[in-house]
Amino acid sequence: MESKVVLNERSCHRHQEAGKKTDGCDLDGGLAYISGFGNTLESEALAGALPRGQNSPLVCPYGLYAEQLSGTSFTSPRKLNQRSWLYRIKPSVTHEPFKARTPRHERLVSEFDKSNSCTTPTQLRWRPVDVPNSPTDFVDGLYTVCGAGSSFLRHGFAVHMYAANTSMDNCAFCNADGDFLIVPQQGRLWISTECGKLQVSPGEIAVIPQGFRFAVALPDGPSRGYVAEILAPIFRANGLAAPRDFVAPKAWFEEGSRPGYTIIQKFGGELFTAIQDFSPFNVVAWHGNYVPYKYDLSKFCPYNTVLIDHSDPSINTVLTAPTDKPGVALLDFVIFPPRWLVAEHTFRPPYYHRNCMSEFMGLIYGGYEAKADGFLPGGASLHSCMTPHGPDTKTFEATVERGNEVGPLKICNTMAFMFESCLIPRICTWALESPYMDHEYYQCWTGLRSHFSHETTNRDCVENGIQRGA
Numbered sequence: 339m340e341s342k343v344v345l346n347e348r349s350c351h352r353h354q355e356a357g358k359k360t361d362g363c364d365l366d367g368g369l370a371y372i373s374g375f376g377n378t379l380e381s382e383a384l385a386g387a388l389p390r391g392q393n394s395p396l397v398c399p400y401g402l403y404a405e406q407l408s409g410t411s412f413t414s415p416r417k418l419n420q421r422s423w424l425y426r427i428k429p430s431v432t433h434e435p436f437k438a439r440t441p442r443h444e445r446l447v448s449e450f451d452k453s454n455s456c457t458t459p460t461q462l463r464w465r466p467v468d469v470p471n472s473p474t475d476f477v478d479g480l481y482t483v484c485g486a487g488s489s490f491l492r493h494g495f496a497v498h499m500y501a502a503n504t505s506m507d508n509c510a511f512c513n514a515d516g517d518f519l520i521v522p523q524q525g526r527l528w529i530s531t532e533c534g535k536l537q538v539s540p541g542e543i544a545v546i547p548q549g550f551r552f553a554v555a556l557p558d559g560p561s562r563g564y565v566a567e568i569l570a571p572i573f574r575a576n577g578l579a580a581p582r583d584f585v586a587p588k589a590w591f592e593e594g595s596r597p598g599y600t601i602i603q604k605f606g607g608e609l610f611t612a613i614q615d616f617s618p619f620n621v622v623a624w625h626g627n628y629v630p631y632k633y634d635l636s637k638f639c640p641y642n643t644v645l646i647d648h649s650d651p652s653i654n655t656v657l658t659a660p661t662d663k664p665g666v667a668l669l670d671f672v673i674f675p676p677r678w679l680v681a682e683h684t685f686r687p688p689y690y691h692r693n694c695m696s697e698f699m700g701l702i703y704g705g706y707e708a709k710a711d712g713f714l715p716g717g718a719s720l721h722s723c724m725t726p727h728g729p730d731t732k733t734f735e736a737t738v739e740r741g742n743e744v745g746p747l748k749i750c751n752t753m754a755f756m757f758e759s760c761l762i763p764r765i766c767t768w769a770l771e772s773p774y775m776d777h778e779y780y781q782c783w784t785g786l787r788s789h790f791s792h793e794t795t796n797r798d799c800v801e802n803g804i805q806r807g808a
């Protein structure tokens with residue numbers, strides 16, 4: 339899962355020409371990145387800013403402060419250990435005391451209980467929300483939909499969504515509760531982080547690990563998307579998402595005075611603010627394996643059945659946050675990308691099922707193979723543990739109508755995804771009461787008729803498909 343290559347970004351930088359890709363570096367819209375997943379990386383915006391031979395010299399190059407950011411306990415075994423050393427103009431601690439942010443953000447949850455959320459086994463679906471007209475930045479536009487567990491107990495996950503139209507101004511966000519996996523659906527996100535900048539477009543994802551300070555600018559204005567938050571372990575990448583396609587930012591910093599700069603810290607699901615007089619993006623150089631990164635979903639190498647039946651979607655896991663139980667995920671991020679369907683005498687869309695895991699789904703663009711209508715880009719659905727679901731009536735009937743003779747068929751222009759968890763989500767009250775809730779969702783299945791007939795044998799089915807009108 340982890341690549342063992344240790345990449346020296348400095349040598350890469352030296353050889354880089356504008357607009358060209360070089361070994362280990364990826365150029366995207368003018369920004370250069372460092373590629374690799376789980377690697378120990380290093381980057382310096384000023385040559386010689388990284389101390390050599392030790393992490394914490396008495397005096398750091400350029401008079402910088404050394405600061406460590408850890409993502410795992412100091413005592414975690416080496417293969418799990420994650421930390422980075424940041425060399426910055428002023429240390430993060432240089433700020434006024436944290437205060438509860440006012441007005442309170444009412445719709446963020448990191449500890450799910452009866453005070454903020456309900457349970458229901460019902461199939462749930464939401465229409466895409468409208469982006470607000472009033473100025474709303476990423477933080478104010480973020481709201482929790484569902485989740486389970488507790489950030490205080492370091493076990494759980496949350497699914498959030500956001501709808502925003504304004505760039506964060508003179509403030510940065512920091513999530514002490516867990517890692518954010520951000521899936522933009524509409525509008526690009528230009529994310530400044532302490533390690534540098536990431537430009538993330540719909541169709542790409544970004545991971546901002548716990549504790550990193552970041553600010554989101556919206557170059558396209560109206561923006562919408564999904565966020566999975568894991569309240570404990572770290573994400574691992576699946577082998578079909580190649581390590582070199584994950585890219586981290588290059589060191590970038592801003593200096594000088596920034597009066598009234600606000601750090602907004604999410605801690606136990608509540609927001610706190612602390613004022614400082616400088617930008618937190620003052621890291622001149624860094625090294626380590628605890629970094630924000632992004633990944634372009636079109637680079638995923640999908641696998642599918644090549645003869646019969648429908649493969650379960652876990653094969654298309656991009657990132658997984660494992661639990662201690664082998665093969666059981668706290669959160670899998672699974673995609674349904676464009677791909678060829680070739681299975682013979684097979685019902686090709688997803689099968690009807692009841693799953694011991696719980697499935698939250700979203701759609702980035704296009705349509706989804708199990709739903710003829712009603713599941714729209716920017717919308718969402720939730721099928722919790724053991725709740726029956728599957729293709730809607732229109733999809734079932736159109737598939738059977740087409741019969742057995744369909745040859746290879748390519749599903750194009752589609753990117754659905756699933757956050758799948760072994761924990762059973764509670765649903766936030768505002769999500770259940772949302773005007774975007776599709777109360778007629780169940781009707782997409784109520785038209786499914788019985789095709790049962792004592793005369794239709796398995797052989798008839800294989801040769802002819804189910805008789806029309808039976």
Ligand SMILES: O=C(O)Cc1cc(O)ccc1O
Binds near residue numbers: 649688
């Ligand atoms: O419910 C869904 O649409 C997601 C899903 C897709 C699939 O191909 C097989 C199982 C599954 O849960």
Ligand SMILES: [Fe+2]
Binds near residue numbers: 691693697721727
């Ligand atoms: Fe499912």
